[in-house]
Amino acid sequence: MLTVYHLGLSQSERIVWLCEELDIPYRLEVYQRDPQTRMAPPEYKALHPMQISPVIADGDLVLAESGAIIEYILAKYGHGRLKVAPDDPAFADYLFWFHFANGTLMPSESIEMLGAGISGADQLRVGIGSDHPFVAVYTARTDRGFAMIEQRLGKVPYLAGADFSAADIIMLFALTTMRAFTGRRLDDYPNIRGYLARIGGRPAYQRAMTKGDPELSPMLS
Amino acid sequence: MLTVYHLGLSQSERIVWLCEELDIPYRLEVYQRDPQTRMAPPEYKALHPMQISPVIADGDLVLAESGAIIEYILAKYGHGRLKVAPDDPAFADYLFWFHFANGTLMPSESIEMLGAGISGADQLRVGIGSDHPFVAVYTARTDRGFAMIEQRLGKVPYLAGADFSAADIIMLFALTTMRAFTGRRLDDYPNIRGYLARIGGRPAYQRAMTKGDPELSPMLS
Numbered sequence: 148m149l150t151v152y153h154l155g156l157s158q159s160e161r162i163v164w165l166c167e168e169l170d171i172p173y174r175l176e177v178y179q180r181d182p183q184t185r186m187a188p189p190e191y192k193a194l195h196p197m198q199i200s201p202v203i204a205d206g207d208l209v210l211a212e213s214g215a216i217i218e219y220i221l222a223k224y225g226h227g228r229l230k231v232a233p234d235d236p237a238f239a240d241y242l243f244w245f246h247f248a249n250g251t252l253m254p255s256e257s258i259e260m261l262g263a264g265i266s267g268a269d270q271l272r273v274g275i276g277s278d279h280p281f282v283a284v285y286t287a288r289t290d291r292g293f294a295m296i297e298q299r300l301g302k303v304p305y306l307a308g309a310d311f312s313a314a315d316i317i318m319l320f321a322l323t324t325m326r327a328f329t330g331r332r333l334d335d336y337p338n339i340r341g342y343l344a345r346i347g348g349r350p351a352y353q354r355a356m357t358k359g360d361p362e363l364s365p366m367l368s
Numbered sequence: 369m370l371t372v373y374h375l376g377l378s379q380s381e382r383i384v385w386l387c388e389e390l391d392i393p394y395r396l397e398v399y400q401r402d403p404q405t406r407m408a409p410p411e412y413k414a415l416h417p418m419q420i421s422p423v424i425a426d427g428d429l430v431l432a433e434s435g436a437i438i439e440y441i442l443a444k445y446g447h448g449r450l451k452v453a454p455d456d457p458a459f460a461d462y463l464f465w466f467h468f469a470n471g472t473l474m475p476s477e478s479i480e481m482l483g484a485g486i487s488g489a490d491q492l493r494v495g496i497g498s499d500h501p502f503v504a505v506y507t508a509r510t511d512r513g514f515a516m517i518e519q520r521l522g523k524v525p526y527l528a529g530a531d532f533s534a535a536d537i538i539m540l541f542a543l544t545t546m547r548a549f550t551g552r553r554l555d556d557y558p559n560i561r562g563y564l565a566r567i568g569g570r571p572a573y574q575r576a577m578t579k580g581d582p583e584l585s586p587m588l589s
Binding site for chain 2: 198208210212222223239242243246247249251253254257275279288291292
């Protein structure tokens with residue numbers, strides 16, 4: 148059986164959510180961040196040489212990296228659901244948003260986060276200050292990303308187009324929980340807020356957040 | 369026909385290389401970085417709202433993001449080549465390395481790069497110094513990545529396993545040209561050096577580098 152190792156307040160919420168959307172059997176193991184440093188505990192870091200989240204196991208296979216895990220689960224257990232096929236007009240859009248999440252948007256937000264100087268001793272130690280020009284460069288890049296998402300969601304209900312897909316599952320963390328780290332607000336993004344309300348109404352998303360991060364109120368507004 | 373917009377010394381070298389490996393017809397447009405700032409020229413930034421490289425066009429479609437472009441070209445023009453199928457034992461390895469490249473390794477190297485304070489006025493302006501603890505955190509993460517790649521290439525000739533694949537195409541930039549920006553050396557990585565020598569012997573790689581970055585000596589050692 149599939150085991151999902153979920154680190155609280157992390158990208159692995161995507162994997163819990165994916166399993167709930169697909170309604171497949173899985174075993175969930177939840178790990179909490181150190182309350183002082185906000186870092187993953189040693190037991191979580193020991194799961195994979197890169198010490199990153201998410202991580203899954205499936206038999207002898209241990210697999211990390213959001214994009215890889217989502218594609219693996221879709222291929223093995225998805226039966227074609229939540230993907231867009233190459234002959235569908237939405238195929239290129241699906242690919243773009245799927246890869247944009249961790250290839251461009253998340254790295255920009257990570258630097259914005261470190262400039263934001265959120266609470267937590269270790270983060271503050273490495274924080275570079277919100278007034279640093281380096282942070283400004285990446286905050287501007289995140290701004291471009293949010294503007295593009297806002298524009299897209301003014302035209303279509305989901306990122307790949309008419310239908311909810313795994314592109315929404317990988318992108319959502321960058322629009323919700325990641326904001327707990329960056330402090331970014333959505334006042335000027337009505338289309339994104341409407342999208343988040345639609346996602347928040349999904350029973351599978353609600354189940355995933357209740358199981359994975361029961362103490363967190365999902366950042367849907 | 370496919371148009372590949374290649375920004376010199378950038379991730380778009382992957383797309384030129386992919387087209388050469390697949391031996392498909394494409395039109396190549398090469399743009400050079402500003403010699404002072406090392407930034408992309410305004411004409412390149414205008415190609416896509418995110419102002420990122422690579423970008424391709426295919427009819428009316430304009431598509432950015434390395435992972436998305438590679439998957440798009442493989443699906444439309446690859447006829448199954450350079451991919452690993454879900455029923456192949458190497459499938460999960462293929463997915464991991466494919467997504468690891470831009471999801472984890474490149475973001476770490478980007479911060480290492482900004483700490484390295486390479487030449488170029490704009491980079492220096494935003495540079496955060498190699499002695500900053502923030503840079504140290506990400507340099508250690510890149511170290512873990514290189515150690516993992518070194519170990520992998522001690523067991524198999526290519527990242528997905530026995531066969532050369534698109535996982536190698538997306539990963540290679542992080543091991544070669546990216547080092548022009550970070551200053552990282554490969555003295556302690558004999559398996560990676562052997563791998564780079566194998567890649568350097570591929571006629572398609574040689575053609576791609578000659579066409580896309582004729583003034584660059586490929587960083588294969």
